[in-house]
Amino acid sequence: MKSVIVFTVLTIWANVDSTPCLSSPSQWCDSLDSAIECGVLKQCLEANATRPKALAQSVQVELYFESLCPGCRQFLTTVLLPTWVLLQDIMSVTLVPFGNAQESGKEKPYTFVCQHGEEECLGNMIETCIMNTTGSQALQIIYCMEASTNVVKAGPMCVELYSPQTKWDSIMACVKGAQGNELMHQNAVKTGSLKPAHEYVPWVVIDGVHTDELQDKAMASLFTLVCSMYKGPKPEACGAVPKKRHRSYCHNE
Numbered sequence: 343m344k345s346v347i348v349f350t351v352l353t354i355w356a357n358v359d360s361t362p363c364l365s366s367p368s369q370w371c372d373s374l375d376s377a378i379e380c381g382v383l384k385q386c387l388e389a390n391a392t393r394p395k396a397l398a399q400s401v402q403v404e405l406y407f408e409s410l411c412p413g414c415r416q417f418l419t420t421v422l423l424p425t426w427v428l429l430q431d432i433m434s435v436t437l438v439p440f441g442n443a444q445e446s447g448k449e450k451p452y453t454f455v456c457q458h459g460e461e462e463c464l465g466n467m468i469e470t471c472i473m474n475t476t477g478s479q480a481l482q483i484i485y486c487m488e489a490s491t492n493v494v495k496a497g498p499m500c501v502e503l504y505s506p507q508t509k510w511d512s513i514m515a516c517v518k519g520a521q522g523n524e525l526m527h528q529n530a531v532k533t534g535s536l537k538p539a540h541e542y543v544p545w546v547v548i549d550g551v552h553t554d555e556l557q558d559k560a561m562a563s564l565f566t567l568v569c570s571m572y573k574g575p576k577p578e579a580c581g582a583v584p585k586k587r588h589r590s591y592c593h594n595e
């Protein structure tokens with residue numbers, strides 16, 4: 343009984359008292375006033391000065407592609423995904439499956455003709471609906487499809503593998519319905535408004551910009567390009583050696 347009373351009194355006291363030094367020490371540096379009041383100004387200033395800078399904006403990588411183009415499949419599976427696996431903290435990926443397809447019709451439903459035939463239109467649509475339905479799992483599902491012998495047939499298996507909670511039927515409802523049609527129209531508009539206009543696929547846009555040089559660098563090593571373009575402190579994956587450590591030593595933690 344006694345301990346309950348003491349506990350209650352302490353709680354009320356801590357809540358009522360506005361002295362910041364009674365709160366968690368992690369908050370003492372929150373303001374100049376509290377740092378002074380708690381007598382830790384010097385420590386707070388030092389801690390603030392050595393704290394790593396806030397993370398910079400991640401490098402935006404957009405890929406304009408079409409589901410059955412061999413070069414697109416190769417880039418997506420052997421370059422883009424492995425790079426993203428290592429650098430996902432500093433890069434974001436946007437996929438726009440449309441490529442060299444054509445849209446016709448000024449009103450819904452739009453119709454699409456694809457470079458590699460109807461199968462490719464279906465692949466583009468399935469991937470678009472996967473992005474709309476599975477969110478953050480989409481990149482891995484699309485990788486799984488593009489890495490498979492038959493892109494379209496692999497769809498249900500890849501969804502099951504990476505997003506077991508998603509019903510394949512819900513993806514096909516999108517594919518066959520007005521929503522898929524509208525989403526593919528948005529891909530057409532996005533692809534059609536590229537500046538400069540795309541001349542081939544895979545077409546890469548980095549931080550909103552496409553140049554021959556960026557494209558060549560992305561093809562040669564997207565990994566090196568993303569590391570070099572990231573403005574924040576380089577992550578270890580980029581080859582940054584942690585401070586005061588020598589790689590060949592075994593440190594006593």
Ligand SMILES: *[C@@H]1O[C@H](CO)[C@@H](O)[C@H](O)[C@H]1NC(C)=O
Pocket residue numbers: 371372373374377383386387390
């Ligand atoms: C430490 O940095 C934080 C965030 O930048 C700032 O709000 C705070 O006032 C700084 N504290 C001191 C004591 O300078």
Ligand SMILES: *[C@@H]1O[C@H](CO)[C@@H](O)[C@H](O)[C@H]1NC(C)=O
Pocket residue numbers: 473474475477521524525
């Ligand atoms: C799915 O598409 C609709 C438009 O048809 C959009 O409003 C919604 O935000 C999309 N959802 C995701 C997760 O992209």
